[in-house]
Amino acid sequence: MARRAVRGAAQQSRECSCHDSLLNESKILLVPISLPHPLAGVILGFDMKVLGLVDSHIHLTDFETGTDIHALIERAAAAGVGCLVCNGTSEDDWAEVREVALADSRVVPCFGVHPWYTPRRSDEWLSVLEEFLLSMPSGVGEIGLDRNEQPCDREAQEEAFRAQLDVARRLRRPAMVHCVKAWGWLIDILRSEPVLPCGMLVHSYGGSADLIKPLADMGAYFSFSGKVLDGNFLRARAALLAVPRDRLLVETDAPALMPPPEYRSEVVLTSDKREHNSPVNLPDILRGVAELLGERIDTLHEIVVENAARFLEPILEI
Ligand SMILES: [Zn+2]
Numbered sequence: 001m002a003r004r005a006v007r008g009a010a011q012q013s014r015e016c017s018c019h020d021s022l023l024n025e026s027k028i029l030l031v032p033i034s035l036p037h038p039l040a041g042v043i044l045g046f047d048m049k050v051l052g053l054v055d056s057h058i059h060l061t062d063f064e065t066g067t068d069i070h071a072l073i074e075r076a077a078a079a080g081v082g083c084l085v086c087n088g089t090s091e092d093d094w095a096e097v098r099e100v101a102l103a104d105s106r107v108v109p110c111f112g113v114h115p116w117y118t119p120r121r122s123d124e125w126l127s128v129l130e131e132f133l134l135s136m137p138s139g140v141g142e143i144g145l146d147r148n149e150q151p152c153d154r155e156a157q158e159e160a161f162r163a164q165l166d167v168a169r170r171l172r173r174p175a176m177v178h179c180v181k182a183w184g185w186l187i188d189i190l191r192s193e194p195v196l197p198c199g200m201l202v203h204s205y206g207g208s209a210d211l212i213k214p215l216a217d218m219g220a221y222f223s224f225s226g227k228v229l230d231g232n233f234l235r236a237r238a239a240l241l242a243v244p245r246d247r248l249l250v251e252t253d254a255p256a257l258m259p260p261p262e263y264r265s266e267v268v269l270t271s272d273k274r275e276h277n278s279p280v281n282l283p284d285i286l287r288g289v290a291e292l293l294g295e296r297i298d299t300l301h302e303i304v305v306e307n308a309a310r311f312l313e314p315i316l317e318i
């Protein structure tokens with residue numbers, strides 16, 4: 001995947017001077033950057049006014065090549081989104097995810113192999129993944145199971161998922177989990193594995209309400225995207241009502257999962273006029289979730305920020 005211009009403002013930058021040259025080499029040398037993460041003080045101090053809303057799941061590297069990611073992050077910040085959890089999906093995008101996070105401390109990076117991309121893993125994928133995870137404060141993601149993916153190589157998906165759960169456990173990082181039409185399979189795997197010490201986030205939750213308690217008991221947080229605002233997704237709406245308030249998160253999954261028109265403040269148009277979702281829409285999604293829950297927006301705002309701070313704490317206190 002091509003790299004894009006994502007340089008942040010100087011005060012946001014965590015760039016090391018050797019970074020560009022490292023990325024240009026065929027074998028990337030990952031030099032650990034200074035720790036802890038700049039957001040750690042904000043998050044550990046629970047200064048919610050400074051932190052703002054957290055987009056708990058986004059793919060900043062999936063926007064069209066040439067998209068000004070820094071401007072996108074600034075527009076999201078102006079809308080009240082102060083932190084974005086940016087997921088990688090395969091070895092192809094990990095360097096770019098790292099680059100985006102190094103350029104802007106509001107981006108919390110995650111590295112992982114998404115179930116769609118398990119067939120492209122190299123022989124060294126697991127050791128490369130660990131190198132990326134150890135190179136900076138980061139989570140494990142996006143990982144998971146997807147039976148919609150055709151052909152669905154269940155064995156490869158399960159092997160990659162279990163291996164990455166093991167990495168999350170050993171390195172004490174939270175995991176970002178994707179699950180589509182694989183809920184029984186997910187529960188079986190999680191029950192057969194030791195508990196994740198830093199928990200997991202099930203992104204754009206689409207399972208049933210019945211699974212909320214068993215997943216919560218295994219340390220899950222539940223992140224809802226604009227999809228739950230679509231009246232056709234009744235199961236996700238029922239599940240939303242069952243989520244313990246201290247496990248609730250919100251996300252855009254931008255550029256994917258465009259929310260319904262009444263919950264869109266921004267549409268990112270591609271050069272061929274396709275409409276992409278934007279992190280600017282997160283406050284609209286929060287408003288919609290508050291409506292579904294019958295909760296005040298400011299109360300829910302406080303709840304999801306506090307939840308995100310708690311969930312991300314293991315990453316940011318590294
Ligand atoms: Zn995702």
